[in-house]
Amino acid sequence: MKVKFNQFAATLLVAAVAALSACGTLNPLSHAQTLQQKAYAQYGVFVVIEEQAAAIVQEPTVPASAKQAVARADAVAKPVADKLLAAILAVDQIREDIRAGRTTEDKLVIATANLQKWYDEVVPLLNDLVAAVKGARS
Amino acid sequence: MSGISWSVLAGLIRALSVFAPLGGAQGLELQKLLGYVALLLERGEAGRHALEELSAQIDVMVAQGNRSPSVEELAALRSRSDVAHEIIQEAAGVVTPPAEPVDPVEPVAEVEVEKETPTRRGRNR
Numbered sequence: 624m625k626v627k628f629n630q631f632a633a634t635l636l637v638a639a640v641a642a643l644s645a646c647g648t649l650n651p652l653s654h655a656q657t658l659q660q661k662a663y664a665q666y667g668v669f670v671v672i673e674e675q676a677a678a679i680v681q682e683p684t685v686p687a688s689a690k691q692a693v694a695r696a697d698a699v700a701k702p703v704a705d706k707l708l709a710a711i712l713a714v715d716q717i718r719e720d721i722r723a724g725r726t727t728e729d730k731l732v733i734a735t736a737n738l739q740k741w742y743d744e745v746v747p748l749l750n751d752l753v754a755a756v757k758g759a760r761s
Numbered sequence: 762m763s764g765i766s767w768s769v770l771a772g773l774i775r776a777l778s779v780f781a782p783l784g785g786a787q788g789l790e791l792q793k794l795l796g797y798v799a800l801l802l803e804r805g806e807a808g809r810h811a812l813e814e815l816s817a818q819i820d821v822m823v824a825q826g827n828r829s830p831s832v833e834e835l836a837a838l839r840s841r842s843d844v845a846h847e848i849i850q851e852a853a854g855v856v857t858p859p860a861e862p863v864d865p866v867e868p869v870a871e872v873e874v875e876k877e878t879p880t881r882r883g884r885n886r
Contacts, residue, residue: 649809649812649813649816650812650816651812651815651816651818651819653816654816654819654820654823655819655823656823656827657827657829659829659830660819660822660823660827660829660830663819663822663829663830663834663835663838664815664819666838666842667815667818667838668812668815669842670811670838670841670842670845671808671811671812671815673842673845673846673849674807674808674811674841674845675807675808676845676849677844677845677846677848677849677852678807680848680849680852680853681848681852687853687854690852690853690854691853691854693849693853694849694850694852694853694855697845697846697849697850698850698855701842701846704842705839705842708835708838708839711829711830711835712832712835714829715829
């Protein structure tokens, strides 16, 4: 009995390690080091989820109400996600302007805060989209 | 990853996301992340491949002196998002008006309008 329990525990441990290693490979956010890379990873995850959503809404078995819920969540999330993308570009542009002596460091502080703000705002909307996709699948 | 199927792994990750004894913002972030990963694992190869590709892309950025994503990389992601967004909205029956009416709904009406153009009348006379 004890041996069986140990085997079960060992299997569970192996599975947990495999799961965590899969999380590492499949988690672009854990690979990013700078805020811009993290924002890019977050937008990338949004796009991957959006593509999954696009595949699901094309399935004929998915009810119209579920498709509409996905569409609503996507319609709310996309403009915010696009702002996040624009904020990445803005930070880069300001860095270039600072190097060229066209602007000052305080602009970079504002642009970085702005990027952080859009990054934080997109997270709950991405969760809503994930929830809508899950709802459409069930 | 031999011996463990993706669906079993997805279930395990989902269980971990529920039972992960973590508090605070970091714990919440991890739970959300585990939720995304479980969803994508369950959806199949396409989602997994896309995430692996994205992770590899970021590894390259880090290796290249921690550079920022390029304009081209950002544009490529944006374009994929635009395509997916359009598919989702169309499939849900949300009608978005086209920027320019390429295919008029009633071509006959357009012909009528053309006949009424003053320039054409002047030319005909």
